[in-house]
Amino acid sequence: MAIDKAQREQILESVDRLVRDKIAPRAAEIDARDEFPRDLYKAAAELGLFGLWIPEEYGGIGPDMVTPLLISERIARVSASFSLSFSNCGDACTPIVIGGSEALKRRFLPGIAAGEIIPAFCLSEPGGGSDAAAITTRAVRDGDHYVINGRKMWITNGSIAGVYTIFAKTDPDAGHKGVSAFVVPRDTPGLVIGRDETLIGLHGSPTTELTFENLRVPVANRLGEEGEAFKIAMETLDEARLNCSAMALGAATSAVEQSIAYAKERVQFGKPIIEHQGLQFLVAEMATGLTAARALWKESIRKLERGRTREASVHAGMAKLIATDVAMRVTTDAVQVFGANGLSRNYPVERLMRDVKAFQIFDGTNQIQKMVIGRYCQKNGLPLEEGIDL
Ligand SMILES: Cc1cc2nc3c(=O)[nH]c(=O)nc-3n(C[C@H](O)[C@H](O)[C@H](O)COP(=O)(O)OP(=O)(O)OC[C@H]3O[C@@H](n4cnc5c(N)ncnc54)[C@H](O)[C@@H]3O)c2cc1C
Numbered sequence: 001m002a003i004d005k006a007q008r009e010q011i012l013e014s015v016d017r018l019v020r021d022k023i024a025p026r027a028a029e030i031d032a033r034d035e036f037p038r039d040l041y042k043a044a045a046e047l048g049l050f051g052l053w054i055p056e057e058y059g060g061i062g063p064d065m066v067t068p069l070l071i072s073e074r075i076a077r078v079s080a081s082f083s084l085s086f087s088n089c090g091d092a093c094t095p096i097v098i099g100g101s102e103a104l105k106r107r108f109l110p111g112i113a114a115g116e117i118i119p120a121f122c123l124s125e126p127g128g129g130s131d132a133a134a135i136t137t138r139a140v141r142d143g144d145h146y147v148i149n150g151r152k153m154w155i156t157n158g159s160i161a162g163v164y165t166i167f168a169k170t171d172p173d174a175g176h177k178g179v180s181a182f183v184v185p186r187d188t189p190g191l192v193i194g195r196d197e198t199l200i201g202l203h204g205s206p207t208t209e210l211t212f213e214n215l216r217v218p219v220a221n222r223l224g225e226e227g228e229a230f231k232i233a234m235e236t237l238d239e240a241r242l243n244c245s246a247m248a249l250g251a252a253t254s255a256v257e258q259s260i261a262y263a264k265e266r267v268q269f270g271k272p273i274i275e276h277q278g279l280q281f282l283v284a285e286m287a288t289g290l291t292a293a294r295a296l297w298k299e300s301i302r303k304l305e306r307g308r309t310r311e312a313s314v315h316a317g318m319a320k321l322i323a324t325d326v327a328m329r330v331t332t333d334a335v336q337v338f339g340a341n342g343l344s345r346n347y348p349v350e351r352l353m354r355d356v357k358a359f360q361i362f363d364g365t366n367q368i369q370k371m372v373i374g375r376y377c378q379k380n381g382l383p384l385e386e387g388i389d390l
Contacts, residue, residue, distance in 0.1 A: 100223055136172075158196075184217055
């Protein structure tokens with residue numbers, strides 16, 4: 001059962017306290033040390049936040065689509081990196097919620113909801129990024145098991161996860177219909193955890209390479225039927241795109257707010273720089289872009305809440321495209337507003353700019369969003385509803 005409005009308000013109030021008292025004071029340090037903040041993950045778990053994606057019968061308080069998006073947005077205002085640490089749990093456990101057998105759900109979901117088991121979503125590979133159907137990791141049936149061999153790249157929380165949802169080809173000739181997914185605990189022999197990447201931003205959120213060397217996984221750990229996993233991955237990605245938008249909008253909001261405050265304080269040519277029209281126009285464009293992106297994001301959430309239609313999925317892609325492009329632009333503009341101070345680690349806007357770049361790349365790059373939106377328009381015209389939604 002979805003949580004009601006009053007419960008949502010209560011949760012968001014507790015998140016605001018967590019953000020103010022625990023995450024904000026640590027954000028710069030997490031970035032500088034590039035270390036996953038286990039204490040914050042535990043603090044989020046104590047509020048029950050990882051249970052939001054998980055039904056009550058498996059230890060959660062959900063599933064609820066909207067509340068996690070609002071939480072991601074709030075956390076990203078102070079730490080985009082920890083916002084990803086929080087929300088990646090949703091991306092990674094949703095395939096189990098959608099496609100897991102009763103036994104798999106009972107085995108893994110309560111630990112994930114309690115924050116004791118961190119899940120990871122393992123789709124991308126060195127040769128299969130945007131073209132996810134081109135993955136080459138292979139799962140070959142051997143009696144009651146599959147034997148998995150291959151390599152994954154860019155896996156969020158790959159080095160710290162307790163359970164991995166691994167996408168692999170069970171039929172290499174069947175394109176996306178040959179993709180199956182498996183739930184694999186960390187201690188399974190043959191699961192080799194590689195190094196974490198050093199990225200320009202999102203420090204503190206590990207992004208890891210994984211190798212599978214004759215990894216033996218029971219057939220019972222497969223999600224859904226053989227060949228059904230691509231659908232599970234795409235369904236998961238609709239919400240992930242709205243979440244990516246949430247993180248981008250949170251960071252962008254912070255960038256615009258900080259820019260306004262700084263421009264009111266900083267004096268050049270005898271007056272606050274916000275009183276110079278050239279800079280005031282820049283702030284106006286930042287605020288307008290952000291407001292437009294936020295409106296589309298909310299509309300896309302409403303559409304997906306009403307039903308998982310093709311149109312709702314295209315809208316989620318549109319929201320992701322606009323929100324992340326706006327976030328990249330306004331965080332870069334924020335650095336401009338701050339002048340040389342904007343480049344300094346003594347001010348948080350350079351971190352915002354470094355962090356949001358990844359949002360244009362993961363959960364489907366913005367070129368891939370355009371490809372999907374364009375193909376939809378070619379076939380169906382504009383993805384608008386009849387009448388005006390007011
Ligand atoms: C911080 C971070 C965390 C991530 N976490 C995860 C995770 O947890 N799990 C996971 O599975 N993956 C994860 N990823 C991987 C991410 O999903 C991929 O990086 C993404 O799908 C793009 O793939 P790629 O990097 O291989 O780029 P490529 O696919 O090689 O694309 C390179 C460029 O070519 C463009 N391009 C490609 N094809 C087309 C086309 N047909 N038309 C026009 N342009 C095109 C792209 O838009 C891009 O600009 C993560 C990535 C990052 C950066």
